[in-house]
Amino acid sequence: MNIQEQSKILMNNTEYGDEKLKINMQKELEKKLSEGRPLNIYCGYDPTAVDLTLGHIITMRKLREFQELGHNVTFLIGGFTGLIGDPSDKDKKRPMLSHEQLKNNAKEYTRQAYKILDPRLTTIRSNEEWLENLSSKEFIRLCSKFTVAQFLERDNFSKRWKSNDAIYLSEFLYALMQGYDAVKLASDVQVGGSDQLFNLMAGRILQREFNQDPQVVMTLPILVGTDGKIRMSKSTGNFIGLEEPPNEMFGKIMSIPDNAVESYFKLLTSVSDDDFLKLTKAIDNKAMKKIDLKKKLAVEIITGLFSISEATQSEKYFEETFQKRNIPSIMNEYSLGYQESNECKLSKILIKTQLSNGDKYASSLSEVRRLISQNAVSVNGLKIDEDIEVKIGDEIRVGRYKFLRIIQ
């Protein structure tokens, strides 16, 4: 594959504030590629959140592309910087992590990341390696590479500066420290979310100071959540977790609004832009239904994360359960065991039992009553109008999507 072809693939999906920057970055990338050596690519991840979502994998997919082209990929755990707090998501609390927790999180993180990355070709590093024992002398030296004006250029800061909102020094330092990572890794390319542009650019500034060829920064769009509006995140509840079982993932993907489908295709599947275009054309001339496009999306994503057979299986499950409204054969189970008879009350069971995502079927007796009175609960396919006692073998449906089978 020639260099232009490579850079075209690699630059695909990148998003910069301005077009000029993109062109420059592409040029720099091509120059680096033309050197014919494996490049050092990295992306940093904040280890405070352990459960990865589909949002996390878009940078990983990019790293994967580099791996496939024979470059060196470093998966950098932001063990140290994560503790300082990033201004780009200021309102999130960052709990202090102990070293053990950190290690644990990192392990968990990478385990999940290997759904995308090739473990054999991935180097795991954590930036505490070099940041933790940085002396104040070295630290001040790093600081002297930046001017305040450079920081105030950043949108996030300049807005707050103008409106007299607090800007903490630690926030400045965050970018600085992160920039130092690039130096330490002798990075050729850093991948990140588009909200990280400033931090990635800081790496370039420092690299120049350290006589390194500045890294190419590749920023990728932020994935919207299942609401189709705001960034996917666990804390906003609009996420699809990487670890969710295929059936559930399929359902969640089916629930995204139509206007998010395109970006999901681009960022989370290997379907080419051309092929996607063909699909939308097929919809335009009624050869394909919109829901089938979305199903294809779900199948593509799940195939990538699990396997083709799990993907088709979850599609079948979806069709049977939600489209044909059949009672599924697989569902959560509740073991009745040797409970007292008053423990067999449906309401009690619904309050006690958790869904796989940690939610309860119902949070209180009042809620169960509400659900029953609103015709939301059925047992063995029949709506019930009062709290009943259940027995082994009963299949309960709550709302449209929640099922529970009573077992021994």
Next chain:
RNA sequence: GCAGGGGUGGGAGAGUGGUUAAAUCCAGCGGUCUGUAAAAUCGCCGACUUCGGUCUACGCAGGUUCGAAUCCUGCCCCCUGCACCA
């Protein structure tokens, strides 16, 4: 430290002595519709209840009152000016 403003349900935000489990909006949940989309529409949205009610709730702790989210006292926290420091 001084002055001023404020802390109400998941969020935003009304309410300044009883008719307030607390307007309204958002989010959430459920019904109908449907493509687990969007839109629409109807209903629910503190807990418990023998469905008559009962209990708990408006930063925390006391007090006044037949009765307080609403008034008083003390405390805690947040914001905005100013001062101190430089």
